[in-house]
Amino acid sequence: MDMSQYLELFIDESKEHLQSLNQSLLELEKKPDSMPTLNEIFRVAHTLKGMSGTMGYSKMAALTHDMENVLQKIRNGKIKVNSEVIDVLFKCLDALENYLQSIIKTGAEGEDKYENVIKMLNKLLETEKTGDTNPFVANTKNQLPPLEHASASLELDEYVQNVINKAIDMGMNAFRVTVRLNKGCVLKSARAFIIFKALENNGSILKSDPKVEDIEDEKFDFEFTVVIVSKETSEKISKELYGIAEVEEVIIDPIYASSVSEKNNNQVLQNEAWELEGEEEQVKEQKNKEKGRARKTVRVDIDRLDNLMNLVSELIIIKTRLEDIDVDDSNQGYSEAVEYLERVTTSLHDAVMKVRMVPVEMVFNRFPRMIRDLSRELGKQIVLNMYGSDTEVDRTVIDEIGDPLIHLLRNAADHGIETPEIRASRNKPKSGTINLKSYHDGNNVIIEVQDDGNGIDIEKVRKKAVEKGLVTKEVADSLSEKEVLDFLFRPSFSTVDKVTDISGRGVGLDVVKTKIEALGGVIDIETEKGKGSKFIIRLPLTLAIIQALMVVLGEEKYAIPLNSIKEIIKIKPEDIKLVQKQEVFLLRNSVIPLIRLDRILEVPKSEEKEKKQATIIIVRKGDKLTGFMVDKLIGQQEIVIKSIGKHLSGIKYIAGATILGDGQVALILDVNSLAV
Amino acid sequence: MNDSYSKQYVVFTLDKDEYAIDIQRVVEIVTPTAITRVPKAPGYIRGVINLRGEIIPVMGLREKFNMPREEKSEDVRIIIIKVNDASIGCFVDSVLEVITLESDQIESISNYNNDESFDFIYGVGKLNQRVITLIDVDKLMY
Numbered sequence: 062m063d064m065s066q067y068l069e070l071f072i073d074e075s076k077e078h079l080q081s082l083n084q085s086l087l088e089l090e091k092k093p094d095s096m097p098t099l100n101e102i103f104r105v106a107h108t109l110k111g112m113s114g115t116m117g118y119s120k121m122a123a124l125t126h127d128m129e130n131v132l133q134k135i136r137n138g139k140i141k142v143n144s145e146v147i148d149v150l151f152k153c154l155d156a157l158e159n160y161l162q163s164i165i166k167t168g169a170e171g172e173d174k175y176e177n178v179i180k181m182l183n184k185l186l187e188t189e190k191t192g193d194t195n196p197f198v199a200n201t202k203n204q205l206p207p208l209e210h211a212s213a214s215l216e217l218d219e220y221v222q223n224v225i226n227k228a229i230d231m232g233m234n235a236f237r238v239t240v241r242l243n244k245g246c247v248l249k250s251a252r253a254f255i256i257f258k259a260l261e262n263n264g265s266i267l268k269s270d271p272k273v274e275d276i277e278d279e280k281f282d283f284e285f286t287v288v289i290v291s292k293e294t295s296e297k298i299s300k301e302l303y304g305i306a307e308v309e310e311v312i313i314d315p316i317y318a319s320s321v322s323e324k325n326n327n328q329v330l331q332n333e334a335w336e337l338e339g340e341e342e343q344v345k346e347q348k349n350k351e352k353g354r355a356r357k358t359v360r361v362d363i364d365r366l367d368n369l370m371n372l373v374s375e376l377i378i379i380k381t382r383l384e385d386i387d388v389d390d391s392n393q394g395y396s397e398a399v400e401y402l403e404r405v406t407t408s409l410h411d412a413v414m415k416v417r418m419v420p421v422e423m424v425f426n427r428f429p430r431m432i433r434d435l436s437r438e439l440g441k442q443i444v445l446n447m448y449g450s451d452t453e454v455d456r457t458v459i460d461e462i463g464d465p466l467i468h469l470l471r472n473a474a475d476h477g478i479e480t481p482e483i484r485a486s487r488n489k490p491k492s493g494t495i496n497l498k499s500y501h502d503g504n505n506v507i508i509e510v511q512d513d514g515n516g517i518d519i520e521k522v523r524k525k526a527v528e529k530g531l532v533t534k535e536v537a538d539s540l541s542e543k544e545v546l547d548f549l550f551r552p553s554f555s556t557v558d559k560v561t562d563i564s565g566r567g568v569g570l571d572v573v574k575t576k577i578e579a580l581g582g583v584i585d586i587e588t589e590k591g592k593g594s595k596f597i598i599r600l601p602l603t604l605a606i607i608q609a610l611m612v613v614l615g616e617e618k619y620a621i622p623l624n625s626i627k628e629i630i631k632i633k634p635e636d637i638k639l640v641q642k643q644e645v646f647l648l649r650n651s652v653i654p655l656i657r658l659d660r661i662l663e664v665p666k667s668e669e670k671e672k673k674q675a676t677i678i679i680v681r682k683g684d685k686l687t688g689f690m691v692d693k694l695i696g697q698q699e700i701v702i703k704s705i706g707k708h709l710s711g712i713k714y715i716a717g718a719t720i721l722g723d724g725q726v727a728l729i730l731d732v733n734s735l736a737v
Numbered sequence: 738m739n740d741s742y743s744k745q746y747v748v749f750t751l752d753k754d755e756y757a758i759d760i761q762r763v764v765e766i767v768t769p770t771a772i773t774r775v776p777k778a779p780g781y782i783r784g785v786i787n788l789r790g791e792i793i794p795v796m797g798l799r800e801k802f803n804m805p806r807e808e809k810s811e812d813v814r815i816i817i818i819k820v821n822d823a824s825i826g827c828f829v830d831s832v833l834e835v836i837t838l839e840s841d842q843i844e845s846i847s848n849y850n851n852d853e854s855f856d857f858i859y860g861v862g863k864l865n866q867r868v869i870t871l872i873d874v875d876k877l878m879y
Contacts, residue, residue, distance in 0.1 A: 662776040707823035
């Protein structure tokens with residue numbers, strides 16, 4: 062059977078499962094006795110096994126199968142959870158991730174069988190050789206879980222029992238219906254839904270095993286059992302169910318008022334005891350709740366969202382164009398319509414943007430594991446606290462922010478946090494703390510990476526800057542702390558020796574900075590020697606549509622993002638002074654460097670008239686100000702940011718482009734690279 | 738693999754010479770529209786255009802081949818090609834036709850000239866009495 066069409070679904074779901082496995086394993090390490098966590102791990106491993114088996118990825122299935130065996134032993138208390146066991150399980154996870162990566166890239170799971178990992182798993186199994194194997198484990202020698210084995214009956218609690226008794230009193234029949242789907246069935250949950258629908262038409266479903274949620278999430282193999290009460294006979298129900306495609310077998314057993322609690326091993330499906338451990342809710346309630354929830358989320362292809370976003374962007378462009386059309390002021394109807402259109406497009410834009418928002422959790426998720434590994438590797442005790450992981454950011458930002466954060470966290474763990482001995486000598490708690498915080502601040506998202514380690518020795522950085530010949534000693538001595546810290550972001554600083562305490566592993570802070578600036582953000586450092594340091598990243602909420610100020614240089618139009626503009630002033634030409642070959646002017650007694658945009662952008666000269674007044678746009682870069690001289694202002698406009706294409710992506714001073722109402726392209730200036 | 742094959746090419750002119758690009762790489766051919774200059778871009782990049790909402794950089798093939806810019810003419814076209822999964826436009830003097838060349842009609846010239854700026858020429862097509870320079874679009878951008 063051709064599975065290629067389900068490949069994407071498989072990849073998406075596997076990613077989710079692996080992520081939750083990761084989290085659960087970390088949790089298990091902290092709380093080795095936590096049964097729910099263990100069950101969750103078991104469940105995920107089991108689902109993965111089923112999924113990969115169905116897709117024909119036999120190596121993946123084999124690995125998860127062995128993993129399951131170990132987990133089973135842990136659950137039975139035969140193996141104790143210790144760091145060795147956790148390590149092995151993490152190795153499994155890594156192997157599974159590698160399989161998945163290989164599947165994403167090539168469609169095949171690759172050649173590596175991870176025999177060492179399997180060996181380790183088997184070793185764990187052997188350590189507890191009591192011979193008392195659970196029937197379930199014994200049966201799972203096949204890749205797919207066997208369907209035949211029976212373990213326990215679908216337990217009927219008191220409530221269900223009462224309902225059944227009452228129904229039988231009223232002359233209705235109660236049945237235990239076991240449905241087995243065809244093994245080739247791929248959309249099991251959809252099929253199950255149809256079956257449920259059919260059953261509901263004939264009566265009421267009282268209980269199901271696995272739970273309805275699990276069935277809808279495809280967390281079952283190929284069988285499920287439900288208890289229903291119905292006016293119909295078992296023959297009619299059976300006939301109806303066989304009429305549904307991909308149903309392989311239906312077993313219907315009557316339940317009698319007296320036999321309600323009796324167990325009948327013939328009729329039950331594979332029913333792993335652990336799935337029943339949680340408290341079962343009353344079926345009716347569950348069903349309703351589930352129905353409500355199921356409608357709440359839809360999985361949508363990202364491309365479709367992007368397409369929607371593009372269309373909204375086009376709509377905004379057209380709206381701007383309509384606004385530009387000069388119509389007779391007396392035509393009230395027209396302007397009202399345009400105003401209304403404006404409101405609608407703004408709401409539409411907001412709505413679409415919200416759809417594209419994802420919690421930073423998506424990125425943060427992988428950090429606990431990373432810090433865990435790092436702390437073992439480095440022999441340091443590190444606690445990672447994450448705050449505000451539900452803060453939402455546009456997807457475009459999420460995709461890019463991962464690497465810089467990894468770099469900062471590694472820095473914090475490697476160079477920030479001291480070894481336990483040093484910490485003890487400094488009267489600090491033995492284990493170091495890294496705080497990862499994110500929160501909204503106006504139209505920005507702030508992400509902070511803070512450690513309570515070494516801090517940065519500013520004097521050392523200052524010395525290094527002189528040594529590297531970046532500044533003369535005199536200048537270096539006069540620099541403020543903040544200016545000195547800026548050296549850390551210079552490319553040449555990334556390879557310095559341990560002196561600065563933040564030498565990177567091949568990539569430097571300059572890469573982090575470049576990336577963040579490419580996202581339209583800024584990064585700042587706060588540090589105190591011996592106490593720790595804090596990296597603060599400020600990012601725009603979205604990268605797709607922004608408010609911008611349109612300006613004219615010569616004959617050309619440019620857009621300057623509004624969020625970086627502080628104010629606009631007019632100055633007289635004679636107020637411009639020259640300091641060290643840099644033009645400056647005074648703004649409320651502070652000296653601000655001036656940049657003539659037309660010169661730096663090499664705008665073809667138009668007739669230059671000596672103007673009485675120059676228009677200066679004051680922009681903010683970090684906490685420094687720079688003045689941009691422009692020829693004319695057009696006004697504020699909502700613009701859609703578009704890429705200027707791969708081939709021009711490295712161009713300096715340009716952050717992107719936008720399409721104006723008249724169809725012309727205007728470039729968006731990159732304030733960060735233009736400002737001094 | 739068969740040694741002989743035939744391929745279709747889009748033929749265009751620069752000055753008086755004929756050049757051709759593999760038709761598979763051509764996305765479309767448009768008449769020049771308003772172009773926006775990009776500061777600090779390489780000299781042969783004339784700017785960017787808006788092609789139905791997509792922003793596409795456009796280069797002058799004449800500049801790329803160290804020729805003076807063409808004069809304004811009705812015949813000037815922009816050929817949009819795909820290089821490395823991204824579109825780029827090329828100004829040409831005019832677009833003539835689509836031709837089919839057999840592999841034996843193509844003569845490799847890779848060793849004619851050591852000048853690096855001619856790296857993007859990978860052969861010469863001979864069709865009747867015409868000599869058509871074949872351009873390797875992958876090398877155009879580098």
